[in-house]
Amino acid sequence: MNxxxxxxxxxxxxxxxxxxxxxxxxxxxxHAPERQAFIIHNMDEEIIREEFRLEHVEKIFADxxxxxxxxxxxxxxxxxxxxxxxxxxxxAIAILFTVGIGYQKFIQKxxxxxxxxxxxxxxxxxxxxxxxxDYSSDTQWSGELxxxxxxxxxxxxLTKGTTLIEFSNGVQLTVESPAKLEIKNSxxxxxxxxxxxxxxxxxxxxxxxxxxxIKIRDLGTxxxxxxxxxxxxxxxxxxxxxxxYENQKTIPVKAYxxxxxxxxxxxxxxxMVANEAIFATGQDIALEQWKHHQASLKKDxxxxxxxxxxxxxxxxxNTMSDQYSGVIHSPIRIRGRWLDQSALLFDSPxxxxxxxxxxxxxxxxxxxxxxxxRLAFSINAIMNTKKWNPDSLHxxxxxxxxxxxxxxxxxxxxxxxxxxxxxxxxxxxxxxYDSERQQMSLYINDKKVSEKQRxxxxxxxxxxxxxxxxxxxxxxxGFRGRMDELSLRSRxxxxxxxxxxxxxxxxxx
Amino acid sequence: xxxxxxxxxxxxxxxxxxxxxxxxxxxAVGNAFDADDVFQKTNIILCQKASQWNQDxxxxxxxxxxxxxxxxxxxxxxSRDKLxxxxxxxxxxxxxxxxxAPQMEKRAKLLKHCLQEVSDExxxxxxxxxxxxxxxxxxxxxxxxxxxxxxSLLKRVRKKxxxxxxxxxxxxxx
Numbered sequence: 001m002n003x004x005x006x007x008x009x010x011x012x013x014x015x016x017x018x019x020x021x022x023x024x025x026x027x028x029x030x031h032a033p034e035r036q037a038f039i040i041h042n043m044d045e046e047i048i049r050e051e052f053r054l055e056h057v058e059k060i061f062a063d064x065x066x067x068x069x070x071x072x073x074x075x076x077x078x079x080x081x082x083x084x085x086x087x088x089x090x091x092a093i094a095i096l097f098t099v100g101i102g103y104q105k106f107i108q109k110x111x112x113x114x115x116x117x118x119x120x121x122x123x124x125x126x127x128x129x130x131x132x133x134d135y136s137s138d139t140q141w142s143g144e145l146x147x148x149x150x151x152x153x154x155x156x157x158l159t160k161g162t163t164l165i166e167f168s169n170g171v172q173l174t175v176e177s178p179a180k181l182e183i184k185n186s187x188x189x190x191x192x193x194x195x196x197x198x199x200x201x202x203x204x205x206x207x208x209x210x211x212x213x214i215k216i217r218d219l220g221t222x223x224x225x226x227x228x229x230x231x232x233x234x235x236x237x238x239x240x241x242x243x244x245y246e247n248q249k250t251i252p253v254k255a256y257x258x259x260x261x262x263x264x265x266x267x268x269x270x271x272m273v274a275n276e277a278i279f280a281t282g283q284d285i286a287l288e289q290w291k292h293h294q295a296s297l298k299k300d301x302x303x304x305x306x307x308x309x310x311x312x313x314x315x316x317x318n319t320m321s322d323q324y325s326g327v328i329h330s331p332i333r334i335r336g337r338w339l340d341q342s343a344l345l346f347d348s349p350x351x352x353x354x355x356x357x358x359x360x361x362x363x364x365x366x367x368x369x370x371x372x373x374r375l376a377f378s379i380n381a382i383m384n385t386k387k388w389n390p391d392s393l394h395x396x397x398x399x400x401x402x403x404x405x406x407x408x409x410x411x412x413x414x415x416x417x418x419x420x421x422x423x424x425x426x427x428x429x430x431x432x433y434d435s436e437r438q439q440m441s442l443y444i445n446d447k448k449v450s451e452k453q454r455x456x457x458x459x460x461x462x463x464x465x466x467x468x469x470x471x472x473x474x475x476x477x478g479f480r481g482r483m484d485e486l487s488l489r490s491r492x493x494x495x496x497x498x499x500x501x502x503x504x505x506x507x508x509x
Numbered sequence: 510x511x512x513x514x515x516x517x518x519x520x521x522x523x524x525x526x527x528x529x530x531x532x533x534x535x536x537a538v539g540n541a542f543d544a545d546d547v548f549q550k551t552n553i554i555l556c557q558k559a560s561q562w563n564q565d566x567x568x569x570x571x572x573x574x575x576x577x578x579x580x581x582x583x584x585x586x587x588s589r590d591k592l593x594x595x596x597x598x599x600x601x602x603x604x605x606x607x608x609x610a611p612q613m614e615k616r617a618k619l620l621k622h623c624l625q626e627v628s629d630e631x632x633x634x635x636x637x638x639x640x641x642x643x644x645x646x647x648x649x650x651x652x653x654x655x656x657x658x659x660x661s662l663l664k665r666v667r668k669k670x671x672x673x674x675x676x677x678x679x680x681x682x683x
Contacts, residue, residue, distance in 0.1 A: 010664075013539065013593065021593055024593065024594075025593075025594060025595045025597075025598050028594070028598045028601065028602070029595075029597055029598055029601065032601075032605075035601060035602070035605060036605050036608075036609060037671075039536040039537075039602060039605050039606055039609055040536075040609060040612075040671065040675070041667070041671060042535050042536050042539055043532040043535055043536050043606075043609065043610070043612075043613060043616065044616065044620075044667065044670060044671050044674065045535075045541065045667065046531060046532055046535040046541070046544070046613075047528075047532075047613065047616055047617045047620050048620065048635065048639055048667070048670065049541065049639045050528070050531075050617070051617070051620055051621070051624070051639075052635060052636050052638075052639035052640035053639065053640060243642075245542075250540050250541065250542040250543070251541075251542070251642070251644060252542075252642065252644075253644050253647075254641075254642060254643075
């Protein structure tokens with residue numbers, strides 16, 4: 001093997017001139033031993049990359065182990081290295097499930113034979129690339145696009161407003177108009193114009209935003225990209241790190257939290273400090289949509305009471321009228337679903353509240369948002385009428401997390417959900433009564449979880465306790481978590497209305 | 510309803526031959542970043558086609574055939590100005606890669622020995638380049654060398670490693 005020919009091949013490979021390309025092809029075609037050495041050179045580089053990548057991962061995990069007081073740091077790190085090829089295969093399988101349409105399955109070992117059979121998680125598993133999460137009325141697209149449309153690969157143009165797109169792998173993209181966005185697949189988009197803010201969860205690592213100037217590859221982060229007119233791109237890294245591929249280069253530059261820069265016609269012209277304020281967040285959009293929805297709800301004459309728990313002091317105000325206010329004992333107001341302080345925290349036996357609610361005849365809907373920290377009691381009290389007389393109502397959670405609605409009529413009418421509520425997540429709870437169908441129903445988020453036919457004439461709320469119940473002068477039940485908003489209506493909300501309220505009310509990450 | 514069936518044997522072989530498949534693709538494609546993409550796609554296709562494989566079919570040969578189509582597809586999809594190899598060379602590179610890729614496992618083991626012959630300073634440059642994926646510019650600033658100086662140093666170290674591995678392959682007693 002002639003070492004000089006090999007060296008010339010490598011030089012030509014690194015060159016961008018057509019003459020060198022032609023020479024490279026000529027050499028590769030006519031010098032078999034050197035061609036094989038050229039291939040081995042590339043393979044060896046791959047081995048070296050792999051070796052140092054593994055060392056790098058091993059070092060990170062060993063450092064983490066030391067920091068986390070693990071007893072056997074090197075053992076854990078070496079296990080990670082040992083299982084690296086398995087991770088590569090697992091990644092491929094994971095991609096099949098997250099990206100491949102029709103493969104939303106999981107692997108399950110069949111005990112009868114050696115085969116591993118993938119079975120569907122659920123028949124309703126999403127078979128989509130991306131979805132528009134836009135419930136507002138002030139966005140406009142150049143084509144016909146429904147507000148909750150499934151977005152297949154293709155070009156989309158947002159002409160007005162700000163919107164949110166969620167990909168099947170959980171990546172959320174906030175898009176500000178005017179924007180031209182081309183979706184390639186659930187891991188890659190091209191931003192031709194406009195602003196996007198990407199929030200990338202673990203399942204979406206590797207998500208790529210291409211612009212006319214550069215390519216940005218996520219490594220687990222939140223970042224903003226703006227493409228202006230005449231090939232101007234700005235990138236701002238808010239959390240984590242990204243890889244930047246500049247000038248068509250194949251080897252990336254890493255950029256970390258706080259980094260920002262500007263490119264013009266593919267060339268980096270300015271380095272800056274990341275500015276979060278210039279990119280709308282999913283929270284901003286969600287809050288605007290919720291406010292919009294709230295404003296329309298308040299025109300509903302059936303809405304008797306609505307507490308948003310805002311303000312200070314120990315008074316809870318009904319936002320619908322001066323009647324039916326309440327009081328918080330040992331008040332703790334903390335951040336709710338949105339950035340402002342609007343939730344009540346129930347963290348100790350001292351934290352409870354008392355409201356005064358009207359009597360409802362026939363139909364009613366009771367709705368609240370809660371985030372449960374722990375199920376610390378046999379019965380966890382969300383809201384209970386102070387007395388347990390005829391026509392009283394209790395809305396509670398079992399120790400296992402089943403939702404329970406009890407109404408005392410001729411008998412005690414109880415309904416329970418089989419489903420258990422998730423811990424540490426904001427959930428919408430709704431209890432309704434349809435007097436015409438004599439039907440009590442319970443919903444967790446937008447899903448009906450229980451219903452039964454019961455003859456309820458009325459519910460006399462009166463003094464109602466939030467976060468506890470008093471029996472024999474003692475507070476016997478409690479609640480550990482947060483409550484954000486509570487409303488009572490004199491009509492039965494439809495499943496569609498409950499779904500809309502959930503979709504618009506859930507906070508963005 | 511679609512159903513993805515992957516046998517335990519298939520998964521074991523796919524895991525075992527990851528390095529060889531990776532080497533085959535890298536050898537033929539040349540560019541590391543492109544090779545990563547093709548490698549990922551190949552793994553996905555292999556999993557999708559898992560039901561077509563049985564124990565009578567030599568796994569690695571079958572996997573290389575699948576990878577070959579992915580490599581050809583990669584070159585076909587590349588824009589003309591980015592294309593480096595002509596069709597004849599692509600075919601030759603694929604054939605040679607197929608013959609050479611099974612060495613990958615052994616070369617990877619020998620690399621550990623050969624790295625012991627690399628000085629600490631050069632090893633830290635390799636680590637910066639391949640471990641933490643730093644650019645040549647960043648490395649040059651860190652080590653106080655020119656960009657060309659870092660490039661030629663990396664070239665020399667890699668050549669030294671290649672020769673060391675090849676010699677150990679040919680003379681296991683070395």
